Amino acid sequence: MKARTKLWFTEEGKTVMGAGRAELLRIIEEEHSLRKACKKLGISYKHAWMMLKKMNEALGEPAIVTVRGGKNQGTFLTDLGRKMLAEYDTGKQFINKTIEDETAWENLSFKLSARNQLPGKVLEVEKNELVCKITIEVEPSTITSVVTKEAVEKLDIKPGDRIYAVIKSTEVMVAKPTNEKSR
Numbered sequence: 001m002k003a004r005t006k007l008w009f010t011e012e013g014k015t016v017m018g019a020g021r022a023e024l025l026r027i028i029e030e031e032h033s034l035r036k037a038c039k040k041l042g043i044s045y046k047h048a049w050m051m052l053k054k055m056n057e058a059l060g061e062p063a064i065v066t067v068r069g070g071k072n073q074g075t076f077l078t079d080l081g082r083k084m085l086a087e088y089d090t091g092k093q094f095i096n097k098t099i100e101d102e103t104a105w106e107n108l109s110f111k112l113s114a115r116n117q118l119p120g121k122v123l124e125v126e127k128n129e130l131v132c133k134i135t136i137e138v139e140p141s142t143i144t145s146v147v148t149k150e151a152v153e154k155l156d157i158k159p160g161d162r163i164y165a166v167i168k169s170t171e172v173m174v175a176k177p178t179n180e181k182s183r
Contacts, residue, residue, distance in 0.1 A: 007019070007088065007095055007131075009130050009131075015054070017055060020051065022089075028064060033074055034048060034052075061078075062081075063081035064078060065078055083129060091131040091146060098144045118143075118165040120162075121136065121162055122134060122161045123136065123137050127149060130149055164176075
């Protein structure tokens with residue numbers, strides 16, 4: 001059996017990018033053509049265009065630009081599109097490294113259920129544009145959680161904070177106690 005996860009970015013409850021949109025952007029970047037990207041992915045041009053339209057609406061600015069006519073025509077990622085794709089790839093790498101670490105849970109010495117709340121202390125917060133990697137000391141071991149930058153900022157999570165790692169079957173979330181001062 002192998003663990004698998006999904007990563008997607010949202011903005012105000014709207015999905016901005018997941019695996020499908022990331023792959024579409026990646027192939028547009030390679031091919032400089034939306035039509036060629038659609039052919040490679042085996043999707044319709046209309047479907048791809050709707051995916052990009054929804055992404056642009058959620059972002060409030062375009063992730064791609066189309067240049068018509070001339071020698072340099074084609075479809076290209078904007079700076080925002082390249083930045084989002086890089087952040088997506090970084091987030092996937094964080095998640096994959098965490099999942100592949102077969103020793104991560106060995107030192108916890110107890111069985112986990114879907115409702116576990118493990119008290120811990122934040123050791124490190126590694127911020128990127130859209131996601132953050134939080135290293136949490138949960139005696140006698142450490143765990144890593146990848147969460148949105150928005151969540152880290154909203155909870156004001158920083159090294160030294162006392163937090164809870166809330167373990168669900170598909171993800172690790174963090175919660176900060178509101179009635180308790182940081183120790």
